[in-house]
Amino acid sequence: MGTTDVNTERIGSTLLITIDRPQGRNAVNAAVAAGLAAALDELEGDPALRAGVLTGTGGTFSAGMDLKAALQGESPEVAGRGFGGLVEADLTKPLIAAVEGWAMGGGFELALGCDLIVAAEDAKFGLPEVKRGLVAAGGGVIRLPQRIPYHLAMELLLTGEPVTARRAEALGLVNRITPSGEALAIALRLAEQIALNAPLALAAVKRIARNAVGLPEAEAFTLQRTELSRLTASADVREGMTAFAERRAPQWIGR
CATH class of the missing domain: 3.90.226.10 (2-enoyl-CoA Hydratase; Chain A, domain 1)
Known part of the structure; x- marks a missing residue:
């Protein structure tokens, strides 16, 4: 293509x-x-x-x-x-x-x-x-x-x-x-x-790393908390924890 x-x-x-x-x-x-x-x-x-x-x-x-x-x-x-x-x-x-x-x-x-x-x-x-x-x-x-x-x-x-x-x-x-x-x-x-890792987490890492450049440390942590609040509300976070507890590979859905 x-x-x-x-x-x-x-x-x-x-x-x-x-x-x-x-x-x-x-x-x-x-x-x-x-x-x-x-x-x-x-x-x-x-x-x-x-x-x-x-x-x-x-x-x-x-x-x-x-x-x-x-x-x-x-x-x-x-x-x-x-x-x-x-x-x-x-x-x-x-x-x-x-x-x-x-x-x-x-x-x-x-x-x-x-x-x-x-x-x-x-x-x-x-x-x-x-x-x-x-x-x-x-x-x-x-x-x-x-x-x-x-x-x-x-x-x-x-x-x-x-x-x-x-x-x-x-x-x-x-x-x-x-x-x-x-x-x-x-x-x-x-x-x-x-690609084995959670897609929402990968995107969050990129946003935090990119947007925190040049920010005072306190503002960078505020930015990170906003990203974390979105992640912790996702189905993928629960899947990641459940998969760890069940000793299996996680099945990410990107939500």
């Missing part, structure tokens, strides 16, 4: 989303952005889908914004969702980036827009926008200093130089390093592990 440039495949309860422009190193143009937005709608709209994995074909995750398309007036943004239809999207379900090869500029920002990053050992990450007179406006300048120490984030943002997967792992940006060609398999395995 999907468009010509973005394909989707259901693997169990995971939606695999693949950018398929190998001739353009999976750079993001208007068609890719629209395709990614549609794929994310598919993920969010189907209760049977519990997690998503984002990857690219041809040994490259994404080279970022398609500069040639941009010069011709194409926008790689989707209204209300930002670059690639992803970086400003309000997603409730976990999304994992499976990175092979280059994740440059907007490609790196797509990965930063995911909840987990799995990278092959030969992957590289970079934000070279300053070399083109731009800034990493797809979340790079905003998110990177929140994920790693300020001075290290500024080195990547101000020099525009890429880092290896091993360096990204040392900085705390990457969850898993795999042999070349195995990032997708490990990402799918992680998605399967995540």
Whole structure:
């Protein structure tokens, strides 16, 4: 399923989303952005889908914004969702980036827009926008200093130089390093592990983690209490407790 440039495949309860422009190193143009937005709608709209994995074909995750398309007036943004239809999207379900090869500029920002990053050992990450007179406006300048120490984030943002997967792992940006060609398999395995957990709880974790950023601690706990009150009223919480008491796997219904 999907468009010509973005394909989707259901693997169990995971939606695999693949950018398929190998001739353009999976750079993001208007068609890719629209395709990614549609794929994310598919993920969010189907209760049977519990997690998503984002990857690219041809040994490259994404080279970022398609500069040639941009010069011709194409926008790689989707209204209300930002670059690639992803970086400003309000997603409730976990999304994992499976990175092979280059994740440059907007490609790196797509990965930063995911909840987990799995990278092959030969992957590289970079934000070279300053070399083109731009800034990493797809979340790079905003998110990177929140994920790693300020001075290290500024080195990547101000020099525009890429880092290896091993360096990204040392900085705390990457969850898993795999042999070349195995990032997708490990990402799918992680998605399967995540999908065993309660969908309402997963969504609540994402909302709390996202919305608590920058809040005073007292306000963050108030936000968390609101989320917890919704969860404790759900059938899934009772199911989780009952399943634990009965020593069986829970059967989540998402309510």
